[in-house]
Amino acid sequence: MLIKIKIHYLFILTIFWCCFAFADENVSTSKATGGDQIIVSPTSTMIDVSDTVSVNVLVLDEDGNPVEGHKVQMIPENDQILSVNIGHSVSDESGYLSFYILGKQQGNSTLTVTDGVVSSQIDVAIRNLIHYILPYFYGEMQLSIVNPTSDVNYAKIQFYENSERFIEPVVVRLEAKEMKTLNLSEELDTVLKDGWAEIHSTELIFGGVWTNKGYLSFKKIDK
Structure with a gap:
């Protein structure tokens, strides 16, 4: 026992x-x-x-x-x-x-x-983080992030489903000039439903996902 x-x-x-x-x-x-x-x-x-x-x-x-x-x-x-x-x-x-x-x-x-x-x-x-928004995502999608700077960069991705479930954020470390492609459901160990995401970064980053609506890139937003 x-x-x-x-x-x-x-x-x-x-x-x-x-x-x-x-x-x-x-x-x-x-x-x-x-x-x-x-x-x-x-x-x-x-x-x-x-x-x-x-x-x-x-x-x-x-x-x-x-x-x-x-x-x-x-x-x-x-x-x-x-x-x-x-x-x-x-x-x-x-x-x-x-x-x-x-x-x-x-x-x-x-x-x-x-x-x-x-x-x-x-x-x-x-x-003082730079804020981006990704207006649409789906759990099986691959999300790509590029760090175009010559310094180590971090990006925190907060997912918001079209539901009341809270999803813990993912923090990504990016070496100089590095690109990472994340499988969302693997990184979070759960299958995501439709929703949107916020990306917070220490420096300028680029990225986005391919969806049935075409390619959607990160959009920089004011705080």
């Missing part, structure tokens, strides 16, 4: 790790060592100035069981760059809690999630 319980919690933890979709390699959640474990997702993120991003936290004991009623603190390295909007600072019966990071001004910072004994860190990059 104990083995079945541990397998069940391992399955839950695996789902939690996959909640935030990244198109970049070598991205994983962090785990503090010794005693209780504090697992955060994502471990790195990029947000727009005056924008927010949701962070999920899972608290486990040394045996991998969820800990209820465990209080943690969120400590920004630089509160001039980012701040924290705390929904719940105490873990629920499943060991979960969540909060939001608010970007205040451009810069890089870290946020420490700790119970005073163990901790995990989140790397946060805050930028």
